[in-house]
Amino acid sequence: MRACQLWFLCFVVLDADAQKVTSLEEDLIDSPFGNFFDPLKDLFDDKNDHPATVAKFSLRNPSHPDDDLCYIIPGQPETLAACTFNSTSKTFLVIHGWTLSGMFESWMPKLVSALYEREQTANVIVVDWLSSAQNHYVVAAQKTKAVGREIARFIDWMEETTNMPLDKLHLIGYSLGAHVAGFAGSHASNKVGRITGLDPAGPDFEGEHAHRRLSPDDAHFVDVLHTFTRGSLGLSIGIQQPIGHLDIYPNGGSFQPGCNLRGALEKIANFGIFAINDAVKCEHERSIHLFIDSLLNEQEPAKAYRCGSNDMFDRGMCLSCRKGRCNTVGYGTSKVCRPRSVQMYTKTRASMPFRVYHYQLKIHFSSKVNTSEMEPSLTISLYGTKGESENLELKLKERLETNRTHSFLVVTETDIGDLMMLKFKWMETNSWSVSNLLKMVSSWWSGNSDGVEVHKIRVRSGEKQQK
Ligand SMILES: *[C@@H]1O[C@H](CO)[C@@H](O)[C@H](O)[C@H]1NC(C)=O
Ligand SMILES: *[C@@H]1O[C@H](CO)[C@@H](O)[C@H](O)[C@H]1NC(C)=O
Ligand SMILES: *[C@@H]1O[C@H](CO)[C@@H](O)[C@H](O)[C@H]1NC(C)=O
Numbered sequence: 002m003r004a005c006q007l008w009f010l011c012f013v014v015l016d017a018d019a020q021k022v023t024s025l026e027e028d029l030i031d032s033p034f035g036n037f038f039d040p041l042k043d044l045f046d047d048k049n050d051h052p053a054t055v056a057k058f059s060l061r062n063p064s065h066p067d068d069d070l071c072y073i074i075p076g077q078p079e080t081l082a083a084c085t086f087n088s089t090s091k092t093f094l095v096i097h098g099w100t101l102s103g104m105f106e107s108w109m110p111k112l113v114s115a116l117y118e119r120e121q122t123a124n125v126i127v128v129d130w131l132s133s134a135q136n137h138y139v140v141a142a143q144k145t146k147a148v149g150r151e152i153a154r155f156i157d158w159m160e161e162t163t164n165m166p167l168d169k170l171h172l173i174g175y176s177l178g179a180h181v182a183g184f185a186g187s188h189a190s191n192k193v194g195r196i197t198g199l200d201p202a203g204p205d206f207e208g209e210h211a212h213r214r215l216s217p218d219d220a221h222f223v224d225v226l227h228t229f230t231r232g233s234l235g236l237s238i239g240i241q242q243p244i245g246h247l248d249i250y251p252n253g254g255s256f257q258p259g260c261n262l263r264g265a266l267e268k269i270a271n272f273g274i275f276a277i278n279d280a281v282k283c284e285h286e287r288s289i290h291l292f293i294d295s296l297l298n299e300q301e302p303a304k305a306y307r308c309g310s311n312d313m314f315d316r317g318m319c320l321s322c323r324k325g326r327c328n329t330v331g332y333g334t335s336k337v338c339r340p341r342s343v344q345m346y347t348k349t350r351a352s353m354p355f356r357v358y359h360y361q362l363k364i365h366f367s368s369k370v371n372t373s374e375m376e377p378s379l380t381i382s383l384y385g386t387k388g389e390s391e392n393l394e395l396k397l398k399e400r401l402e403t404n405r406t407h408s409f410l411v412v413t414e415t416d417i418g419d420l421m422m423l424k425f426k427w428m429e430t431n432s433w434s435v436s437n438l439l440k441m442v443s444s445w446w447s448g449n450s451d452g453v454e455v456h457k458i459r460v461r462s463g464e465k466q467q468k
Contacts, residue, residue, distance in 0.1 A: 055130055055132060055133050055144065055147060055148055055151055056128050056129065056130045056148050056151045056152055056155070057069075057072055057128070057129040057130075058072060058073045058074075058075075058094075058126050058127075058128060058129075058155055059071065059072050059073075059126065059127045059128075059129060060072075060073055060084040060085075060086060060124055060125070060126050061113045061125050061126070061127055063114070063117040063121075063125075066110040066111075066113040066114040066117070067109075067110040067113075069127070069129070071083060071084035072084070073086065073126065073155075073159075075154060075155045075158040075159075076158065078162050081159075081162065081163060086124050086163070087122055087123075087124055088163035088164065088165045089165075090120075090122040090123050090124060090169070091120050091122075091123045091124070091169045091170075091171065092123065092124040092126065092159075092165065092169060092170050092171070093116050093120075093123060093124070093125045093126065093171050093172075093173060094126050094128055094152065094156075094170070094171070094172045094173070094182070094185075095109070095112060095113065095116075095125065095126070095127050095128065095173050095174075096128045096130070096152070096172065096173065096174040096175070096178035096179075096181050096182050096185075097109065097127075097128070097129075097130070097131070097134065097175060097176075097178050098134065098174075098175045098176025098177040098178045098179075098202065099134050099135075099138055099141045099142075099176060099177045099202070100131060100134045100135050101135065102135070103131055103132075103134075103135040104131070105127075105129075105131070106286075108175075108286060108289045108290070108293075109127065111289075111293055112173070112289060112292070112293055113125050113127065115293040115296040115297050116296060118296065118297060119296040119297070119299065119332065128148075128152060128178075128181075130144075130148045130181065133147075133148060134177065138204065138205075139205065141177060142177060142180075142202065142204070142205040142206070143205075145177055145180045145181045145184060146184045146213075148181045148184070148185075149180070149181045149182070149183065149184020149185040149186075149187070149188060150184060150185075150188045152172075152181065152182075152184075152185035153184070153185045153186075153187075153188035153189040153190075154188075156170065156185065156189045156193065157189060157190050157191075160190075160191065167189070167191050167192065167193050167194055168194035168221065169194060170193045170194050170195075171193075171194060171195045171196075171197065172185060172186060172193060172195070172196045172197070172220070173196075173197045173199065173292070174196065174197070174198055174199065174201070174215070175199040175200065175286075175288070175289055176199070176200060176201065176202045176238075176239075176285065177202045178199075179196075179198030179199060179200070179201030179202065179215050179225070180201060180202060180206055180214050180215050182196045182198065182215060182219070183196065183198070183214060183215030183216060183219040183223075184219075185219075186219030186220045186223075187212070187216075187218060187219045192220060192221055193219075193220045193221070194220065194221055194222065195220055195221065195222045195223070195224070196215065196219055196220040196222075196223045196224075196245075197223075197224050197225070197226075197292065197332075198215050198223065198224070198225040198226070198244065198245060199225075199226055199288035199289050199292055200226060200227060200228045200229055200238075200239040200240075200285050200286075200287075200288035200289075201214070201215050201225060201227075201239065201240045201244060202238070202239065202240065203230070203237040203238055203239050203240040203241060204237075204238070206240055207237065207240050207241060207242060208242065211244075214240070214244060215244050215245070216244055216245075217244075217245055217246050217340075217342065221336075222246055222247075222336045222337070223244070223245035223246050223247075224245050224246065224247045224248075224249070224334050224337075225243070225244055225245035225247070225248045225249070226249050226251065226288040226291055226292065226330070226331070227239055227240070227241070227248060227249070227250045227251075227254040227288070228251055228252075228254060228255075228257055228284055228285065228286075228287040228288040228291070229254070229255065229257075229281070229284040229285040229287070229288075230250070230254035230255050231254075231255035231256065231284075238281060238284075238285050239254070239285060239288075241254070243342035243344050244342070245342060246336075246337045246338070246339065246342060246343065247328065247334060247337045247342070247343050247345065248342050248343070248344050248345070249305045249328075249330055249334075249344075249345045249346070249347060250311060250344065250345070250346050250347075251287070251288075251291060251305075251330070251346075251347050251348070251349050251355075252347075252348055252349060253311035253314075253315070253346065254311070255284070256284075257283065257284045257287045257349070257351075258349060258350060258351040259283070259350075259351030259352055260283035260284045260287065290353065290355070291303075291330060291331055291349065291355055292331045292332065293353075294331065294353045294354055294355050294356075295329070295330055295331020295332045295333060296331070296332045297353075298353075298354045298356070299333065301354060301356055302329040302330065302331070302333050302356070303329070303330040303331070303347055303349065303354075303355055303356035303357075304322075304327050304328070304329060304330065304347060304356075304359075304463060304464060305327065305328055305329075305330050305345035305346060305347035306319045306320055306321070306322075306326060306327045306345055306346055306347065306359070306463060307319060307325075307326040307327065307328075307343055307344065307345050308344065308345065308346050311346055312398070314346040314410065315396070315398065315410055316398055316408045316409065316410060317359075317360070317361030317362060317363075317408050317409050317410035317411070317461075318361070318408055319346065320359055320360075320361045320410075320461055320462075320463035321466075322463075322466050325337070327345070327463070328345060330347055330356075347359075348410075348412045350414050357412040357413065357414055358412060358413045358414075358415075358416060358417070358462070358463070358464050359410065359411075359412050359462070359463035359464065360383070360410070360411050360412070360413070360460055360461065360462055360463065361408060361409070361410060361460070361461040361463070362381060362395065362408070362409045362410075362411060362458060362459070362460055363406050363407070363408050363409075363457075363458070363459040363460075363461075364395075364406065364407050364408075364409070364425075364455060364457070364458050364459075365404075365405070365406045365407075365455070365456040365457040365458075366401065366402075366403060366404070366405070366407065366453055366454070366455060366456065367403065367404050367453070367454045367456045368403045368404075368453040368454065370403070370453075371403060372401045372402065372403045372453055373400040373401060373402060373403075374400075375401055375429065375453070376397070376401075377397075377401070377427050377428060377429050378394070378427075378428045379394070379395035379397065379409075379425070379426065379427055379428075380392045380393060380394055380395065380425075380426045380428075381393050381395055381411060381423055381424065381425050381426070382423060382424040382426075383411075383413060383417055383420055383422075383423050383460075384417070384420070384421050384422040384423065384424075385416075385417030385418040385419055385420050385421055386417070386418035386419045386421060387415075387416055387417055387418030387419075388415050388416065388417045388418065389417055390413035390414070390415060390417055391424075392426075393411045393412075393413065394411075395409040395411065396409065403453075406457075419465070419467070420460060420462065423458070423460065425455060425458060427453070427455075
């Protein structure tokens with residue numbers, strides 16, 4: 002298999018002309034070699050392109066977001082009018098991913114409705130490549146390129162026929178569909194405006210060359226939400242590496258709240274082992290629901306912050322918005338024009354609206370004794386002009402060091418307004434260990450207080466950008 006793929010790579014290099022490669026492949030398939038290649042025909046993406054089509058383009062209607070009532074057929078301009086395509090308006094191409102059922106999943110009408118809610122005059126076109134997407138994953142993944150090319154031809158035809166400017170074209174692809182969108186963008190004659198990748202698929206794409214997956218070259222702006230990048234057995238459902246101009250990792254790109262293991266286990270207890278799909282789906286699909294949320298909650302968009310790593314973000318070290326360091330999550334994301342990917346992080350709630358309010362707490366502890374063996378449980382309560390949020394846990398990521406400033410991230414689900422007061426609570430959790438007991442006794446004996454003092458607490462709000 003590898004050898005064959007290499008063969009064709011050679012042809013590409015020699016000819017540098019897709020047309021010739023196609024005819025070469027056809028020649029080969031017709032030749033005595035053809036039989037040899039037969040079982041591999043599916044791998045040659047050009048082969049299936051003509052005349053059989055693999056993608057259908059359904060312009061959905063705002064009042065029937067669930068139904069395919071009108072197909073736009075490339076080469077038949079009258080279908081544009083018949084489907085009431087508005088060529089001066091924004092156009093969305095929604096591209097689904099791999100499917101076991103061969104049917105659209107329940108998020109599809111929700112996303113279509115949300116797009117129409119936000120952009121009333123838009124054309125929301127659902128790309129139906131279910132027939133190819135319901136193969137084994139590996140086969141479906143190989144078909145993404147052929148489907149992408151077909152969409153590219155559709156885009157070229159629409160541009161020629163309607164004179165629509167391509168900066169009004171926004172491709173939204175989920176899972177494998179994100180890579181389909183990438184191939185569509187890279188094969189279209191002119192660059193499309195935007196591609197949003199919703200948890201782009203990882204297997205067969207992670208670590209691949211930019212030409213073989215979604216990449217920043219595929220559109221003027223490529224933004225990506227990563228929600229299931231937790232690897233297991235070296236495989237992650239969603240791609241881990243950054244592949245856009247802007248890559249946002251909500252909750253570090255894994256362990257989405259509300260999709261927890263306990264929930265999954267409960268489901269398995271109730272519905273059997275097949276429910277494990279639900280747990281996977283919950284995190285993978287979270288990317289779509291975050292995007293839908295961003296369409297519907299325009300007034301209160303969630304923010305993401307640029308950071309060197311998720312670990313640094315979890316310590317609250319990256320809540321600045323200066324020089325483009327923060328951005329809006331989802332639809333309202335502002336375009337980032339850097340050649341290299343910008344990675345951003347955010348926390349979310351378990352359900353819609355997903356936004357939370359991020360705070361950085363910098364606390365300076367001072368003490369005469371060595372505190373590094375202490376494992377206190379630290380909580381904070383914030384009281385503001387609009388509300389309060391009590392007993393938020395401060396997670397100690399490292400040993401507590403005396404005479405040093407520690408930084409923490411806390412989030413509140415409610416908007417507390419401007420911070421007026423805070424309560425800080427320290428609870429010693431291992432005070433019954435022998436060494437600590439000894440220390441307590443000795444400090445008592447020597448008349449030293451074992452007290453740890455909180456010297457200073459500084460608070461910075463991410464959303465308000467206030468200290
Ligand atoms: C087409 O879209 C434009 C702007 O997006 C809007 O002003 C116009 O009313 C729309 N036309 C129809 C027939 O809906
Ligand atoms: C922390 O600093 C204070 C004052 O500067 C000093 O007295 C104390 O010994 C220091 N504690 C440790 C453990 O170094
Ligand atoms: C505090 O204790 C830890 C381990 O018990 C030790 O590694 C560290 O050097 C001590 N620090 C000071 C300032 O004595």
